[in-house]
Amino acid sequence: MTARIREFLAARRPEGPCLVLDLDVVRDNFLSFRRALPDSRVFYAVKANPAPEVLSLLAGLGSNFDCASVAEIEMALEAGATPDRISFxxxxxxxxxxxxxxxxxxxxxxxxxxxxxxxxxxxxxxxxxxxxxxxxxxxxxxxxxxxxxxxxxxxxxxxxxxxxxxxxxxxxxxxxxxxxxxxxxxxxxxxxxxxxxxxxxxxxxxxxxxxxxxxxxxxxxxxxxxxxxxxxxxxxxxxxxxxxxxxxxxxxxGRGMVGSAGVIKTEVVLISQKGGADDMRWVFLDIGKFGGLAETMDEAIRYPLVTRHEGAASTPCIVAGPTCDSADVLYEKTPYDLPITLEIGDEILIEGTGAYTTTYASVAFNGFPPLQAYVI
Amino acid sequence: MTARIREFLAARRPEGPCLVLDLDVVRDNFLSFRRALPDSRVFYAVKANPAPEVLSLLAGLGSNFDCASVAEIEMALEAGATPDRISFxxxxxxxxxxxxxxxxxxxxxxxxxxxxxxxxxxxxxxxxxxxxxxxxxxxxxxxxxxxxxxxxxxxxxxxxxxxxxxxxxxxxxxxxxxxxxxxxxxxxxxxxxxxxxxxxxxxxxxxxxxxxxxxxxxxxxxxxxxxxxxxxxxxxxxxxxxxxxxxxxxxxxGRGMVGSAGVIKTEVVLISQKGGADDMRWVFLDIGKFGGLAETMDEAIRYPLVTRHEGAASTPCIVAGPTCDSADVLYEKTPYDLPITLEIGDEILIEGTGAYTTTYASVAFNGFPPLQAYVI
Structure with missing residues (x-):
C-alpha cells in the first residue's frame, strides 16, 4: 500500500471493484532487480500485467520483454521496445x-x-x-x-x-x-x-x-x-x-515486478451465516475468482486484506466472490481472520494484486464487468 | 453436433477458437423442458449464456429469466422480457x-x-x-x-x-x-x-x-x-x-438449455513429449482454462473431443491450453484418449460447450482474445 494509492482512492472514490497500480513501485522493483542481478538482462513477463503504462515505463528504463503471444509482442513494440529486446x-x-x-x-x-x-x-x-x-x-x-x-x-x-x-x-x-x-x-x-x-x-x-x-x-x-x-x-x-x-x-x-505495485479496492456485499451448528461468518466481496482473483484457485495465493478495523478482535471467516457460481469461493479450506466489527458496505483493500489480476478477469461472467484498472 | 454447425464451420472457416451455437437446439431444449415439467414455469439462467440471440429466442417462446446481476436484468429486458418475468x-x-x-x-x-x-x-x-x-x-x-x-x-x-x-x-x-x-x-x-x-x-x-x-x-x-x-x-x-x-x-x-447447442472449434497447436521415462503425449489446444473452458477446473466437466480421425487407434494424452500458465491444463489426472494419428494443425471440435464458456473467458490473458461466438 502506498500513499499515492491511498490518495488516489480517497480523491477519486471509484465505483465498483478496481485495481490501482503505482508506477513508482514498478520502477523501484525494476531497479532492485537490476542491482541484485547486475549481470542479467531483465525480460519483463508481460503476461503479469500488460498495462501500456507499465510497458512504456519499463521500455524507457531499458527492460526487455518476455511475450506469450503475438498480441503481447505488438504491445511491447508499441511501448517502445525494439524487436531485439523481445523474446517469444x-x-x-x-x-x-x-x-x-x-x-x-x-x-x-x-x-x-x-x-x-x-x-x-x-x-x-x-x-x-x-x-x-x-x-x-x-x-x-x-x-x-x-x-x-x-x-x-x-x-x-x-x-x-x-x-x-x-x-x-x-x-x-x-x-x-x-x-x-x-x-x-x-x-x-x-x-x-x-x-x-x-x-x-x-x-x-x-x-x-x-x-x-x-x-x-x-x-x-x-x-x-x-x-x-x-x-x-x-x-x-x-x-x-x-x-x-x-x-x-x-x-x-512478472509477479516480482508488478505484484507489490497494485491494490484492489473491493466492497463487502454481504456478511451472513448458514444456521445450524455452522456459525462461521461468510464474507462476500464484489470481486472473486472470475473478477480477477483467479490465483486464489486452490487457495494458492493468500492476499493481505486490509480493513478500516485495524486492531479489532477477529474471527475466522469464509471469503467468497459475488457470482452465482459456487466455485467462486476464495478462502474456505483455510478460513481468513476478519474483524468482528466488519460491516456490509465496508471497503476492503487487497494488497499485492498488481500481477495476474486484470487480464485474468472474465469478460462478463454473471454480467459483472471485468476488473477496472487505474495506473498512477 | 448438428448439421447446421458443421455447415457453418465448413463455409465460414473462422480463424482462431470459436463457439458456434445452434438456436434450433435451444428451442428444442426449451420445448422439452416445458413438456417434461408442464406445471413449472421456466426461468432461464442467463449466466449460462447471455447471447442476445438466445435471450430473444427464449423471450419469444415465453421463457422467464433468472438473473445474477443488474446487467443480466437489463439484457433480459432488452430481449423483450417484461419485468414480471424476471427473478433476481x-x-x-x-x-x-x-x-x-x-x-x-x-x-x-x-x-x-x-x-x-x-x-x-x-x-x-x-x-x-x-x-x-x-x-x-x-x-x-x-x-x-x-x-x-x-x-x-x-x-x-x-x-x-x-x-x-x-x-x-x-x-x-x-x-x-x-x-x-x-x-x-x-x-x-x-x-x-x-x-x-x-x-x-x-x-x-x-x-x-x-x-x-x-x-x-x-x-x-x-x-x-x-x-x-x-x-x-x-x-x-x-x-x-x-x-x-x-x-x-x-x-x-442454464446448462440444460444451452449446453448441447454449442460446439467449440479449436486447433491442435503442439503435440509433444517430455522425454525420460514419461512418454505420454501432451496435446496443446488453442483454447484452455482461461479461454472459455474454466469448467475443466479440477477436471470436473469432461467434454467430448471430436477429431477427423474417427475410429483410429488412440492412446492416453494430457490435454492443455495455449497460455504460459502452468495451471492451464485441462485433463491430466485422468488423461484423455486421442488418436495416434492426430497432428499439429488438426481441428478438434469440443461438444456440449454452449454453456459457461463465452462469459467465463478471460479478457486477454497472455494476450489471447476472449472466445469468439457465432449464434446461428
Whole structure:
C-alpha cells in the first residue's frame, strides 16, 4: 500500500471493484532487480500485467520483454521496445504466429520439443532458440505443472536438432515455480543447464545463454527474502556450475515486478451465516475468482486484506466472490481472520494484486464487468 | 453436433477458437423442458449464456429469466422480457443493485439471510422474496459448495423476518448441483421445503412457490437421463411431500438449455513429449482454462473431443491450453484418449460447450482474445 494509492482512492472514490497500480513501485522493483542481478538482462513477463503504462515505463528504463503471444509482442513494440529486446517465450506457438513474430523482427524463441523447433526453423530461419527444461518447482506457492519444458537429456537432442535445421542453438531456460520462497531453488536447474552446455560443447555446439526464468515473489501475508538474497544465491550457483565460463543470463520477473505495485479496492456485499451448528461468518466481496482473483484457485495465493478495523478482535471467516457460481469461493479450506466489527458496505483493500489480476478477469461472467484498472 | 454447425464451420472457416451455437437446439431444449415439467414455469439462467440471440429466442417462446446481476436484468429486458418475468436470483446483492432492479420493475428476489432481507425491504418494499436452502448436491458433477443457501430451520426465520418487514414471503428455492445425474436428487430438498411451508403456514404465512433450481445436465461423454425422467421424478416428489396442496413451481435450467447447442472449434497447436521415462503425449489446444473452458477446473466437466480421425487407434494424452500458465491444463489426472494419428494443425471440435464458456473467458490473458461466438 502506498500513499499515492491511498490518495488516489480517497480523491477519486471509484465505483465498483478496481485495481490501482503505482508506477513508482514498478520502477523501484525494476531497479532492485537490476542491482541484485547486475549481470542479467531483465525480460519483463508481460503476461503479469500488460498495462501500456507499465510497458512504456519499463521500455524507457531499458527492460526487455518476455511475450506469450503475438498480441503481447505488438504491445511491447508499441511501448517502445525494439524487436531485439523481445523474446517469444511461449513454448506452444502456432506456426503462423512464429512467422508473424519473425516478420516483426523477433528472433529469440522458446522451444521444448523437436516439433516446435521445426515450426521455428520453417518460419524464422536463422533465429536463436533456447530450450526449456523441467524443474521440480519445490518451494513455490503457485507450483508449476509439467506443462512446460522437457527432460534435460531430451533438451540436448532438441537443441542439436535446432542447430542442424539452421537455427542458432542459443541456450537453456527453466522456471523454478512462481512465488518461489527458496532462494536456493535455482541451483539444481543450473547444474542441469551446465551439463547441457558441456555435452553440446563437446559436439561443437556452443550455447551462450541461460534464462533463469521468473519465480521472484511478491510479499503477500508472509515475509519473503529480499531480491538481493536471490541475486547472491543465483550468482553463487552460476559460478559453482559454470566455473570461469559464465554464460549470459536473463531473468523474467512478472509477479516480482508488478505484484507489490497494485491494490484492489473491493466492497463487502454481504456478511451472513448458514444456521445450524455452522456459525462461521461468510464474507462476500464484489470481486472473486472470475473478477480477477483467479490465483486464489486452490487457495494458492493468500492476499493481505486490509480493513478500516485495524486492531479489532477477529474471527475466522469464509471469503467468497459475488457470482452465482459456487466455485467462486476464495478462502474456505483455510478460513481468513476478519474483524468482528466488519460491516456490509465496508471497503476492503487487497494488497499485492498488481500481477495476474486484470487480464485474468472474465469478460462478463454473471454480467459483472471485468476488473477496472487505474495506473498512477 | 448438428448439421447446421458443421455447415457453418465448413463455409465460414473462422480463424482462431470459436463457439458456434445452434438456436434450433435451444428451442428444442426449451420445448422439452416445458413438456417434461408442464406445471413449472421456466426461468432461464442467463449466466449460462447471455447471447442476445438466445435471450430473444427464449423471450419469444415465453421463457422467464433468472438473473445474477443488474446487467443480466437489463439484457433480459432488452430481449423483450417484461419485468414480471424476471427473478433476481443472486443471494448476494449490493443494496444499490436491489434498488436498481426494483426501479426496473423486478419484484422477485432471492435471499438466504436476514441481512439480505433487510436490504430488499429497504429498497424494494412489498417485493416477493424466496429463501434458498442448502442442499447436499450429491450426484452432481459440478457440485455446489455451501456458498448459497442456509439451513432449512434458519430459512423459516429469514422468511418470517421478510414478512415482518413488509415483504411477501413467497417461497423456497434450492439447487441440487449442476450437471446432476440423479433424477431423484430433488426429493430430499422438496421434503425440507414442504416442512418450511407447513411451519410457516401455522404462523399464518402462506408460501406459494418452490424454485426447483437448475442442475439439469448436458450430455458430455456419459449418457444422461432424459428430461422426461427428471420431470416424472420431480412431479412424484412434489406430490408425495405436498399432497393436495401443490405449490407453484419454477425451474432454472442454464446448462440444460444451452449446453448441447454449442460446439467449440479449436486447433491442435503442439503435440509433444517430455522425454525420460514419461512418454505420454501432451496435446496443446488453442483454447484452455482461461479461454472459455474454466469448467475443466479440477477436471470436473469432461467434454467430448471430436477429431477427423474417427475410429483410429488412440492412446492416453494430457490435454492443455495455449497460455504460459502452468495451471492451464485441462485433463491430466485422468488423461484423455486421442488418436495416434492426430497432428499439429488438426481441428478438434469440443461438444456440449454452449454453456459457461463465452462469459467465463478471460479478457486477454497472455494476450489471447476472449472466445469468439457465432449464434446461428
Amino acid at each position: 517465450g511461449n513454448t506452444i506457438k502456432k506456426e503462423r504466429d512464429v512467422a508473424r513474430a519473425f516478420l516483426l523482427g523477433v528472433d529469440l524463441f522458446a522451444v521444448d520439443s523437436i516439433a516446435e523447433v521445426e515450426k521455428v526453423a520453417r518460419q524464422a530461419p536463422g533465429a536463436r532458440v533456447f530450450c526449456r527444461i523441467l524443474c521440480d518447482g519445490a518451494g513455490a506457492e503457485w507450483p508449476l505443472s509439467r506443462k512446460f519444458g522437457c527432460e534435460p537429456e531430451m533438451a540436448i537432442d532438441v537443441l542439436e536438432a535446432a542447430q542442424q535445421r539452421g537455427l542458432a542453438a542459443y541456450g537453456v531456460s527453466f522456471h523454478v515455480g512462481s512465488q518461489q520462497g527458496n532462494t536456493e531453488a535455482w541451483d539444481g536447474a543450473l547444474a542441469s543447464a551446465a551439463e547441457i552446455f558441456r555435452v553440446l560443447g563437446e559436439r561443437g555446439i556452443h550455447l551462450k545463454m541461460v534464462n533463469l526464468g521468473g519465480g521472484f515473489p511478491t510479499r503477500y501475508l508472509r515475509d519473503i527474502p529480499a531480491v538481493e538474497a536471490y541475486g547472491r544465491s543465483i550468482e553463487n550457483a552460476i559460478r559453482s556450475h559454470f566455473g570461469n565460463r559464465i554464460p549470459e543470463t536473463i531473468i523474467e520477473p | 436470483g443472486n443471494t448476494i446483492k449490493k443494496e444499490r443493485d436491489v434498488a436498481r432492479a426494483f426501479l426496473l420493475g423486478v419484484d422477485l428476489f432471492a435471499v438466504d439471510s436476514i441481512a439480505e432481507v433487510e436490504k430488499v425491504a429497504r429498497q424494494a418494499p412489498g417485493a416477493r422474496v424466496f429463501c434458498r436452502i442448502l442442499c447436499d448436491g450429491a450426484g452432481a458433477e459440478w457440485p455446489l459448495s455451501r456458498k448459497f443457501g442456509c439451513e432449512p430451520e434458519m430459512a423459516i426465520d429469514v422468511l418470517e423476518a421478510a414478512q415482518q418487514r413488509g415483504l411477501a414471503a413467497y417461497g423456497v428455492s434450492f439447487h441440487v448441483g449442476s450437471q446432476q445425474g440423479n433424477t431423484e436428487a430433488w426429493d430430499g430438498a422438496l421434503a425440507s421445503a414442504a416442512e418450511i411451508f407447513r411451519v410457516l403456514g401455522e404462523r399464518g404465512i402462506h408460501l406459494k412457490m418452490v424454485n426447483l433450481g437448475g442442475g439439469f445436465p448436458t450430455r458430455y461423454l456419459r449418457d444422461i437421463p432424459a428430461v422426461e425422467a427428471y420431470g416424472r421424478s420431480i412431479e412424484n416428489a412434489i406430490r408425495s411431500h405436498f399432497g393436495n396442496r401443490i405449490p407453484e413451481t419454477i425451474i432454472e435450467p
